[in-house]
Amino acid sequence: MLAKIKLDWLGAISAVLLTFVAVFWSVSTATRTHRLDVENRLDALAKVVEARVSRTVAAIDLLLLDAIQELPPGDLAADKAFHRFLIARSRFEPDTLSVSVISPEGNVLHSVLPEIIGKNVGERSYLTYFRTHPQSDQLFIGEPVVGLKGREFVPLARAVRDEQGKLRMVMVATIQTALINQIVEAALPSEASGLISLTNRDHVVLAVAPPQPDSIGKSLAKTPLRVAHLATGKDTSIQEGAGRINDTYRVIAFRTAQPWGLVIGVSVSRTDIMRQLTPHYLVGAALVALVTLAAAFFLRLRLSRERSRLEAEKATTRAREHYLRVLDDMPALVRRTDGNGQCLNVNSAWTALTGQTVEQALGMGWLAVIHPDDHDKVLAEGDExxxxxxxxxxGYAWIHEVTRPLRDQDGFDMGLFASGVDITPSREFQEQLQQSNAELEQFAYVASHDMREPLRMIASYLGLIERRLNTGDTADLGEFLNFAKDGAQRMDRLILDLLQYSRIGRMSAPKSMTDLGQAVQKAQAHLEVAMAEQGASLEVGPLPTIFASPDDMVRLFQNLIANAIKYRQPGVAPKVVISALRQTGAWQISVADNGIGITPEFFERIFRIFQRLHGRDEHDGGTGIGLSICKKIVENHGGRIWVDSPGPNQGSVFTFTLPA
Structure with a gap:
């Protein structure tokens, strides 16, 4: 239950967090997109103002340059032609309020307004600028001032110097401040906090829209946002912070109109920017709140169900404990595992048969007593x-096991319940029956072939003897009797070998912990005479102690060593090497010789009963039952035997496995 509650809490919290992240991402994206749209719009408005102001300033600058070109060398006041030129040229620039020529001392030398000629304009900023910048030939745009006729205007001036570079006079054109304000106001942002400012090269405010108290003529040179714009080294930038004009936190698009150094700033307050996103924020907050409420309702419902489940599980647990106690007393092997194959419990029948404790069997410990070759079979899905x-x-017992899935009251998989019974006796009986049937079939074949052959030989020579006796011819009777006797002796050997073969397993000594090294020593003692006659040598490596019949092990090694001596190469002393190799759950024993070898097509045939690869008189004769006895001994001990050989006259290696 605790795990499910944690999972439910995790799911609910995850849902809320995912919703929050999705809303946050959506709001953040919308904010970035809207902010970018606002910045692009402010920059576009600044560009509009820049274009219109630049067009006006450029036209007036051209007027001043044309007027300078037409300056007469003598007295300006008396030169009527120059006056007519100024009047005519000014009409092409309707934005121009007046065009005048001012001496370095501030006297009006000439003007399109005759009434101001000869008057002194006072200390104007353009006069100060050109005196202190003797090399400057650029257009100077001054701060707004009130002229001699009481009108507010912005002066645009260019210096006129003599050949030595000394200031000779200043050509000045004026435009009304109201005209600049109209250009600025036309591009005003739609937000209530929208603001546009226009400053000259010295960052003095020339115009501002909407009008702000005491803003015209105010210097913005040290405002942080303007300093930041100038620090970028670019003509355009977007800055954010408190504005100098009304101290409102703003987003400002700056543009510098070159080459005159005019700076246009178009801005709106961040509050107005964020206000437009308020509906989006409210929808996101509502969605997060709705998901949170839904998650809380879901958790409450789940907790209520889990409490009911817990009560039901307590009752089920009591019933299950009673059921498990009953199972523990059953004679069948009972094992319960979870969905991952981890053992949760075994009953007393399991511990009694395997010797494992319940603690040792838990988890994957129960697999330790399953034969390694059967792990995949047991872990695979299947009912039986x-x-x-x-x-x-x-030793190993054969178990027939039936598994059934375990599910809780909601139908969820809880693992497996396995019940097994020991079928070793029936399995062994079945295997013995199959082996006996195979042996009977083989025996029938032998009886019809190998055993009848000596009988036919005996009958044939006895018939010859009978006919000779009837005719009175006794010549060759002794030889015929020897042939008949030889057939009888071969028949006797066949019967004795069959008797030995049939006793394996039935009349063998009981199995016990047997030292295979001692078994080899006893086999060697039995073959001492044959080994000495053939000069055979035996090399034995470390051999294990296993659970086996001592007599069968001696007979096994004796037959294999005798086989190596019998099938030796002519003129080569037999050499037999016995070694052991540990494998998973078994020992692999190898008996290698340097004999005549075996070709691959006979690797299986030589283990069949009474099968000989050579004639009866070759290699000291034999009935062909020795390797069949070896095979039966190994198989009765739960192993298998096979042979390998590189080829004729290259020796053979007989290998068999026995359970460890």
């Missing part, structure tokens, strides 16, 4: 299977 289980005495 048979496998080998390691008993406490070291």
């Amino acid at each position: 299977h048979e496998f080998r289980l390691l008993r406490a005495d070291g």
Whole structure:
């Protein structure tokens, strides 16, 4: 239950967090997009103001340059032609309020307004600028001032110098401040906080819209946002911070109109920018709140269901504990695992058979007593299977197991319930029956072939003897009797070998912990005479102690060593090497010789009963049952035997496995 509650809490919190992240991402994206749109719009408005102001200033600058070109060399006041030129040229620039020529001392030398000729304009900023910048030939745009006729205007001036560079006079054109204000106001942003300012090269305010108290003529040179704009080294930039004009936190688009150094600033307050996103924020907050409420309702509902489930599970647990106690007393092997194959419990029948404690069997410990070759079979999905289980005495028992899935009251998978019974006796009986049937079939073949052959030989020579006796011819009777006797002796050997073969397993010594090294020593003692006659040598490596019949092990090694001596290469002393290799759950024993070898097509045939690859008189004869006895001994001990050989006269290696 705790895990499910944690999972529910995790799911609910995840849903809320995912919703919050989605809303946050959506709001952030909308904010960035809207902010970018606002910045692009402010920059576009600044560009409009820049274009209109630049066009006006450029036209007036051209007027001043044309007037300078037409300056007469003598007295300006008396030169009527120059006066007519100024009047005519000014009409092409309707934005121009007046065009005048001012001496370095401030006297009006000439003007389109005759009434101001000869008057002194006072200390104007353009006079100060040109005196202090003797090399400057650029257009100077001054701060707004009140002229001699009481009108407010912005002066645009160019210096006229003599050949030595000394200031000779200043050509000045004026435009009304109201005209500049009209240009600025036409591009005013739609937001209530929208503001546009226009400053000259010295960052003195020339115009501002909407009008702000005491703003015209105010210097903005040290305002942080303007300083930041100038620090970029670019003509355009977007800055954000408190504005100098009304101290409102703003987003400002700056543009510098070159080459005159006019700076246009178009701005709106951040409050107005964020206000337009308020509906989006409210929808996101409402969505997060709605998901949070839904998650809370879901958790409350789940907790209520889990409490009901817990009460039901308590009752089920009591019933299950009673059921498990009953299962523990059952004679069947009971095992319960979870969905990952981890053992949760085994009953007393399991611990009694395997010797494992319940603690040792938990988790994946129960697999330790399953035969390694049967792991995949047991772990695979399936209702029934048979496998080998390691008993406490070291042997293996065959188990027939039936598995069924376990589910809780909601139908969720809880693992598997497995019940098994020991079928070792029936399995062994079945295997013995199959082996006996195979042996009977082989015996029938032998009886019809190998055993009848000596009988036919005996009958044939006895018939010859009978006919000779009837005719009175006794010649060759002794030889015929020897042939008949040889057939009888071969028949006797066949019967003795069959008797030995049939006793394997039935009359073998009981299995016990057997030292294979001692078994080899006893086999060597039995073959001492044959080994000495052929000069055979035996090299034995470390051999294990296993659970086996001592007599069968001696007979096994004796037959293999004798086989190596019998099938030796002519003129080569037999050499036999016995070694052991540990494998998973078994020992692999190898008996290698340097004999005549075997071709691959006979690797299986030589283990069949009474199968010989050579004639009866070759390699000391034999019935062909020795390797069949070896095969039966190994298989009765749960192993297998095979042979490998590189080829004729390259020796053979007989290898068999026995359970460890």
